[in-house]
Amino acid sequence: MKKTEENDNAAAVNEEPRIGVYVCHCGLNIGGSVDCEAVALSAAKLDNVVIADHQLYTCSEPGQERIKQDIAEHGLNRIVVAACSPRMHEPTFRSCVQDAGLNKYMLEMANIREHCSWVHLHDKAAGTEKSKDLVRMAVARARYLEPQEEIDVPVIKKALVIGGGVAGIQAALDLADSGYEVVLVEKEPSIGGRMAQIDKTFPTMDCSICILAPKMAEVGRHPNITLMSLTEVTNIGGYIGNFSVTLRHKAKYVNEDCSACSDCMKACPQHAPNEFDVGLATRKAIYIPFAQAVPSQYVIDMDLCLNKNGVRVCEKCVEACERKCINFEDHDREETFDVGTIIVCTGVDVFDAAQIPQYQYKKAPNVITSLEFERLINAGGPTHGQLIRPSDHRIPKSVAFVQCVGSRSRKTNPYCSNVCCMNTIKDALLIKEHWPETEIKVFYIDIRAFGKGFEDLFQRSKMEGVQFIQGLPGEIVQRKNGNLRMIGELMMLHELYDIEVEMVILSVGLKPSIGSDVVRKYLTLSRTSGGFFMVAHPKLRPVDTATRGVFLAGCSEGPKDIKEAVTQASAAAARANIIMHRGMVTVEAITARVDESMCTGCGLCAKVCPYQAIQINDRKKAVVIDAACSGCGTCSAECKFDAITMRHFTDRQILAQIDAFTEFEPEKKILAFCCNWCSYAGADFAGISRMQYAPQVRIIRTMCSGRVAQNFIEHAFARGVGVVLLSGCHIGDCHYIDANTFAEKRYKRMRRLMKQNGLDNNRMQLVWVSAAEGQKFQEKINSLVEKLKTVTPEEIKNSMRFFSEREKQRKEKKQKTRAGK
């Protein structure tokens, strides 16, 4: 680990700030609802601002050139860019100022697009005023910016792939082929995932297992891949390049010498439904999920086995096993190791069709799901490829498919599951291939055949005589003979249908795998409204997550077909490869620094640090372990003696922002503290989605809500702010383990304090907003504006007096403590 000198930059700190302000029109994205010229003119009047201008596209080459020229020409030492979210272009402008010889931390951005122009599209006057405020706040912060030196951290050249479906297999193989060590974790006894269960793939009608099995086998024998099946992730800590992973290997009770001869299975007396065949066939207590399973090794299901808790009542498998592979003494084991990158491929479950009672699933035996169909039509399945009716084992002469079961519905899954239309078309063709006389009707809302070769397959199915009927059945009624009446509206002819078929296949949608929740928690991933993992940027970073070093592939990101899952897996592997190939990652210089002269050694900071990154040394001074510090700022917020400085998010910088905010009519405005990962991103999301809300709010960004010290809030009230909103990630989702719980504590303390002193404590608000909850942010701001209207001038006056007095007392007390020392 490299630690560089900071003293070189000491000169820059003491320099008189010379600030350049650049207001971006972003075409009409900002210029359409903000008067950028007026914003630049108002910025030009601010202290220390040497130059203020507006440009059509500041991020463009000429835009950046202009900044560089001005730095050289006017001796600027701080730059403020009022444009899009720093989450978008901060890296661009940081490298721009760096090219011009400034330290990259001397840049500040005012977010006047996602947080202003896009959310106040129809109120140019208010949007312009808000932009002026945001720029003034950014300039105030810029005055106190300090140069920082970043450190490089070595990357462990080993990757973890979670989930052994086709995406996980592809990602593992790509990384292993690039020469990296890969650990592939699968919670089931075999890899293969959903693709292994499917009979054929669309649109080419390839045999699914035939093309997957060679890849599975390659994983099994690849020298760079360690395959861990029947294993679950129990904990992940650390950060990019240096994640610490803990896994639990569940006991298999059969060792690796197993040759999968099946003698044990034949001897076993215990039966249970086979999960791989969706319960349509049985397996034994000692079993292998399917013929092509990798690892090709039997396991014992201890819930089913007669030998429990060390009590041996049955020895049949042990007697049958020639190679003596069975070991009842086997037990779960935990293992911890470090990796540099992680690829999440946790996949999907299918929708439970019993949730829609009028479709009779699980009540009428001849109503099955599309996944059950795959097992029935598969030659390796329970019926050896015979599509038979569960009620009487006859091959049906007429079959109906019902689309969108559990998808596109506010009651179940609101999204389109993407694959069901083509899957049904493929299934219908499979039936036609085996039994050409079968009458097939597909009941649908829309047929979405959007991919390459999809429309051809759709047309082919129609040529083969598959009928497509627009209008889903209102209900399905079972007749005594097991046949099913489909009752609904034939939309195209405006008449009702009542059609009898011998078998119904419900085309069930996809939903995120249950197991993904543990992974989400430890990697602090966000979910979109459907529950799938959210990527860092939907267009430009489609496999990255907001957590650096963690990538997504396959259906964990959203429902997708095999080709897309494989494409994404290779992309994720390539992204992970970039990090590991470089071998070093740069860590942002935002960690804590202790000023020993102020530190009393009270130890509170060490107590609240979620990373145990602070220790108290033998001289009774707090010491920050730089590599362990993640920069949440909780320690600084809790320190009563101003002894801890959060680099780039200092007290002085934040208080300056508050002062600038409160310069004009603070009583009419809302001050929102947003954390970088969730609520600030959620506000960005509201902007990207053009969710309109009231313009009274101004946002101050911190890395974590845990950074927001109580004295920031008190200072805001002392300066006459109408309403203060504290916001962060949901409890349990904090990017700094649990630092947001400190925000909650301070919020409660503030509410109590205000109430006890006769102040309106509803002026202090808290909301948890995830990166996907733009709407929640919008609703909260709109409701706060209603609250703002009820705040009387007297209330403002009282609170200003109360909190100013407290600030004064606090200052005096601190001086006394210092003098006492």
Next chain:
Amino acid sequence: MGKALDLYDEQEFNACLQCAICTGSCPTARVIEGYNPREIILRYIMYGEQEEVLNSTMIWHCTTCHTCQERCPHSIRICGLLTHIMNLAAKRGNVPETLKSGIKLMIETGWSIQATQRSDRIREELGLNRLEKPNTDEIRRIFSEAGLDTILELE
């Protein structure tokens, strides 16, 4: 009409997928040819054919059984809208004669289906008591308070 408007929200109809589950579930649609709640909504909300819908006799076939609404994937208040449409149509006097005469009968006799000599005889044979004439003044007052008499020009 203030309260009636709360029965539905025009916005929620924008979520309609035209999946046809509503009409496919409608028990009335199975017996009345041409009755189609999905089509009424499509015309009234999406195609802006309010006049045509309000003047149509079809709207009166809804029994407000709520099956469509219960099964709608987006929980759209279809019955709410149909009730609203019936209210509006009634206000402008588009009420089918059969319904009008039923209401008139109820005001006059207290029954929507009148007791006849035959029904009296059957009751007697079954040992049931003779039906007493309901208090029609009260019924008339309720109907009048609800504004039914002016809407239906019953006076």
